[in-house]
Amino acid sequence: MIEEFNNEIGKIESLQELQDLRVKYLGKKGLLTQQLKALGKLAPEERKQAGQSINRDKKQMLAIIDDAKTRLEQKAINAKLAAERVDVSLPAYKLSTGGLHLITKTINKLEDVFRSMGYDVVMGPELEDEFHNFDALNTPKWHPARDLQDTFWTTDGRVLRTHTSPMQVRYMETHKPPFKVVVPGKVFRNEAVDATHEAQFHQLEALVVAERITMADLKGAITEMASALLGKDTKTRLQPSYFPFVEPGAEFAIWWKSPKTGKEEWLELGGCGLVHPNVMKAVGYEGVTGFAFGFGIERLAMVSYGIPDVRYFYQGDMRVLRQFRGEL
């Protein structure tokens, strides 16, 4: 029987087959077990010898099975290792990473500049009421800035803010001067969309109120901002203009070298002025003056990054966005 067993075990390839073989010989009804059971039928003198021989076979089988088990287990491990082998010399998968949007980067840069000048950064609501967006900013019902074409009104008479200036009023209502704040955020205009106009864009508003704030402080702040953005001693210019909530009012521009044309030119950025007395009255301020300015962030981002069309910012076109992924 042991020869037969040896013969069979030589052909075995798997642990399952080994288990089957063990059962076949040594299981409850196994061939060897049957021989053991049959011992009782033998004459006593035969029984002793046969018993010894069977037990020897059994021991031998158990040892062989043990060996085979070790061999087969090792074989299974080797097969698994081979199958799961990693070729560390293969190129890695590319992990796509996102990047900050150009508008976000521009806002971050502006916030840094103003924080370094001691300003607080505050946010206001995008859904505004008529009072904060218009009336309190000295823009009564008849004012052309309220043109139905320009303003998104909600059915309950509120507005998507048309500028960040309403936060001037909200901030003054809840704070006492002196203070310096900037307000970045989204604004909305019901405009025909073209290369330089979007129905939604971003502005940055600045407001400084204290005793005896003058136009000189305003000019200084704008020049500081321009220098921080574009380099020391960047020139700035104020030209008289009109905005209902400032008096005097002005437009401001910075002198810079356009990366696109390589030429130095004035870049018209936004509006500014000294806070109008009617605005001070609307928030109950007395004995203080202040300056404010506001400008479009898209315009600054377009000229700084050489983006020719404002619509590129919001189309989510990866070919555009990828170009600026790593840029600061």
Ligand code: DAH
């Ligand atoms: N809110 C104005 C606009 O959207 C821009 C502006 C002009 C803001 C003059 C100001 C300012 O703070 O003083 O066109």
